[in-house]
Amino acid sequence: MTEDNELDPLARLRASDPAADVEPSEGFVAGVVARATADEDETAPVSDLAAARRRRRRPLWRPLVAVAASIAIVGGAGFAIGTTTGAGTTLAGGAAAPISLQGGGSSGSGAQVPNAGSAEGRVASGAASDLAARYRFGRNSFTASGLSADAGTAKAYTFDARSASDVKTVTALATALGITTTPQLTNGSWTAGPQDGSAPSLTVGLDGTLSFYYANQKLYPSPCVTTDSNGDTAEPCVANTPALPAQDAAVAALRSLITAAGRDPGTFEYTSETADGALTRTAQAWPVVDGQRVDQAWSVELTTEGVASASGFLAPIVGLGDYPVVSAQQAFERLSDPRFGAQVTAMPLAARAEAGDVSTDPVPPTDTGAAEPPATQPPAAPRAGTPLSWPIHRVHIVSARLGLASQWQPDGSVLVVPAYELTDSDGGTWSVVAVADAKLDFSTQ
Template sequence: MTTHTPEQPDDAALERLRAADPAAGLDPDTEALEAAVRTRVPEAFAGATATPGAPASPPADTGVPSGAPVDELAERRARRRRRAPLQVAAAVAGVLVVGAGGYALGAGAVGASPAGDTSELTARAPIQLGTADAPAAADGAGAESFAGDARSAADVAYPGYWGGRTVFHQDGLPTEGASASAWAYDAAGVFAPETLLRVADALGVDGEVREDYGSLSAGSADWTGPTVSLQPDGLASVSFNDPTKDPWGCVVVSPAPADGDGGGESVEPGVCEEADHGAPPSGADAVEQLRDVLATLGLDPAGYEVVADEQAPDVEAPRATTVTAHEVVDGQRTGTQWSATFSGAGLASLYGALAPRVEIGTYDVVSPAEAVERLGDPRFGGGGMIAWARESTLEQMAVEPEEPTVPPTLGEGARFAWPVTDVTITDARLGLAVQYQPDGAAVLLPAYELSDAEGNAWSVVAVVDEQLDFAPAG
């Protein structure tokens, strides 16, 4: 048993979703994933172990004359069966990634580094509560809502995925409570036209401030030039885009010249010519550039762990470099961040949380043992499983699907299946999690990450009942 104490373009909703995505722009390390899957699920690669570039083996003798009619339906079924292990392997790879560190893509554990060296990453992964979905995200505008629903479902169904239930116990965890600091994000203090003008000036955006469906915007109104917006959400999210530096943007040439004589015009629509912005900055340079941008916006770069995406090895001439600055408090990423994309022409896009974090006091927290009890308390059911690592889970997922069959009819007097899984929590980490109040205000409050001996993890709020308001929302 061990315990640990802590020492966000024109569619604003879409951009808030992108800004909240902890894995935005990150590419999985496919070689590492494949190696892990080969180790755990070798049968998934059976018959597919030939060395790349080596001549293919001759086809096996199936016993069917080459001129015999082919049963196309049977062949399609066979192809499905042959594909299944790799499809399952892909799902297992995702579990391996998550089990390795909360959500490894968002934590920078796979395919990302500050300057090409993942050994420099020191902050622990953020704790995410299932209740972290902001009210503004009810229409799909926030990534937390999606993740929260998925975690809640996993908690109810773990580990049989559908129809199972879980009972939690603890083994050797402390029974004494403690205290921890909490913070509020002061969006109300910065959501103002003056703030947007300051941000616009820092990012080189001209124009007057205008209101767009509650948000504040400045810059090009037709999206042909740089634009920046400030959202009225709990994090005062900023969204910046410069289409003139977009690494994937293009200019439509219309009408296109006709083939042949070069004089007339073609009736075909024009082609889209992509702009050549040159090579984007290296990961290390992009990291420093984002640090400079944060400082220009009045933020302290030292309060962030800045991570550059690792370029895919098969991309000879990448068009962009994406960098993420993760907010860090007491050695842990909070889950709020800034994400920037640089092309050869400079900063093409930027999304992030501008609201400053203000301390709101010290709160009493329940003991790790009581936190485990909360996993079975309906009042805290919005939390849930956040990482899989159980070997049996991998084995269940790795089973090749069989042809569907009709289930047997239940007999008279038979007992009804009501699967229940018993989980013993052996490890507790007290950290912090972003949580949204019913009115949309964002706070950073104490939360536990609870793990079993095999590395599966759940999360739950840590603040004592007396300091929680259980009144119904609305």
Template sequence: MNDDEQRDPLERLRAADPAAGVEPRDGFADEVVARATDDSATDAAPVTDLGAERERRRPAWIPAAAAAAAIVVVGAVGAVGYGIGSTTGGAVNLADGAAPPISLESGADAGMAEQGMMPEPSTDDLTMSAPDRTGMIWPPYGGGRNSFSASGLSTEDGTAAAYGFDARAASTADTVADLAAALGVEGTPQLVDGSWTVGPQDGTGPTLGVSLDGTLGFWYSDPRLNPWECEVEPDSGAEACEPSGDLPSEQAAVDALRSLLASTGRDPGGYEFTSETWEGAVTRPAQGWPVVDGQRVDQAWSIELADEGMVSASGALAELVELGEYPVVSEQEAFERLSDPRFGAQMTIMPAAVRDEAVTTEEWVPPTEPPAAPSPGTSVSWPVNDVEIVEARLGLASQWQPDGSVLVVPAYEFTDADGGTWSVIAVADSKLDFSTE
């Protein structure tokens, strides 16, 4: 095979991104921030977080604007549990308002890996200018040193159900062939270089890949329907083509995803659906979040719909299986884990204070001289964030094992007084393997 055919599956998926290379029009980033901080708009249209799908499909904004907009929206929708950039349309929830998923990754990592919620700018991209955070680089909150406080948390231990993805049971040629047929991909499944593949790998037609990972994650793309894969008109002076086509409705995208789930034998009634897009887009994404015990699981199916059909899709092909009841620590003990380095408290949603700082950030002014020498006896700067926890919620979060398998285990989400959220695993020490080998 040639080099393109041997690329990492994630790299191939990014290469199929319909928004790759798209630049926003002048003033777009400012409008994103303005809309995200408009209280009336927030009340009228709740927004949702896309995690990896958001990072993979959004236009290539300038880093500073993207970072500021991301913080604004994440802080504005803490109660909802999701944050995205510019949206047109609210959530389409068809599973009776399940609780948002909990991630055991940090806010900056969860989205990127989901599997980044948010890009991480360099020190030249964004500098905070608030009086108490002068010179600190975004994000100043959530990492480093934190002093946690709380009162009134329950001290009762308990048990909660845990689950796992059965990837091996679904990793068959027949399962992959059925998915390929549902997506309209022609060919026989081939197991090559650690993944199932169906269809041409040279961009001449729809293709499907299924990774042999813990969720049996699949990716699909049809370059023929990609409105961003168009030719630049000769002598136009343009550096990139202008995608064309009518933007599908939110309901059309959700219906297409429901149909795909049903065609693979899944019950769409067990999923909660969301959809978002950005101004000027000609494709509509939709996400389907599996709901277990009234909680969204942080492994969503996602599609990108153009007016001519489905451009791309991805998801976890493995089914969830029950692993029985696991012992769970109390809210108080889980709170104490926030300060325990073995558990590493993870911030998953930025608070409103950080959002506001991002909006009021001033332009960086280059220095004309270095700072003065420290005076004798100068105190050593050692900033510590005071974090007051006001609410605890027991839910579910994915946890990847060393062998690549994936558990969905009990986890706590703590909300602080500023609207930020923190996550920590809820499973008792007796069922945690602390070994490093």
């Protein structure tokens, strides 16, 4: 992790991938080349981990233009999902939504908007990028009314990774996933099963949450490509895709994994949210602490044949006692303090609708007018003294909720600390750490 990307949640997610640095086993590349150049009926190609990681990321990250149009929380396991197959299922019931201190899809600064000079940027220009730009860090003028001025204390927690980093815990999880080989601690992680994608495998990273990732590539439905009458590639399809398992089955599989890892499944809240057209049924398990979901979740992808992938964390959450917290009014003032910054976690629904986010519309918008004619010349040069455009987005905060959010320490450990979610008059939400200055270490790295 470098100084340039240390606050980028996408970079942090990739850096925390326990399989990110896995190298192919000896002879694997040569074997794949040999299979690819052999006759088709000799043997089937072996999947590699790079393909697994691409499949794993695909449902988690929307295309850049969609992010610009609709900001969603993307924490350890925050899913940005459009149309879903079936309603979400909540079994533990009623816990408050997680709060993220990482911002909505960028380094604490709202949405990322493509470079306006690039082709991608030109496609994303217009209402979507304009609205996203309004919600970026800076260029915001904050006001508030009706917020409490009472400070106090709140409980904080941490992930105790070392207490679960042992062969017994990892073996129990591996066994529940059908892996019979004894886990080995090598190259900074626990591993069980072959790491080249040729068979089910489990990797547990030695990070602050003891995060794990399991994949069984053979259970993913086989993709195929169709061609039209001209022989050109048409829409992708799936050959012999079985029906998706029931939501309850995916949740039950997740509960079983949590139990096998020695955790209490009753301390989690479960949802099943599966994107329309998905090839697997997904379920999520959110740890609940003091009635609040923590923004680090377990997840599973289930097929009718079994678990295709699973991820989560093995470290238990333990208490750290009470911390002093600022008042809601002081939290609002932190939004304009450059030491804290304004973390936008959700764009108002009205703004998303204005930007054309179809996931909020019951009927997709239709084209009611002719397309803009193509430009015939560049814009005219500004005249001398032309004012510099510097738009300000005015935000009026009307309410505050005190909850919990995870925070990574420089040594890699992870705290779960008091944080405020501030809601503005348009329905957008912003987050800021609630811990008082006396318990914040402002020293530079």
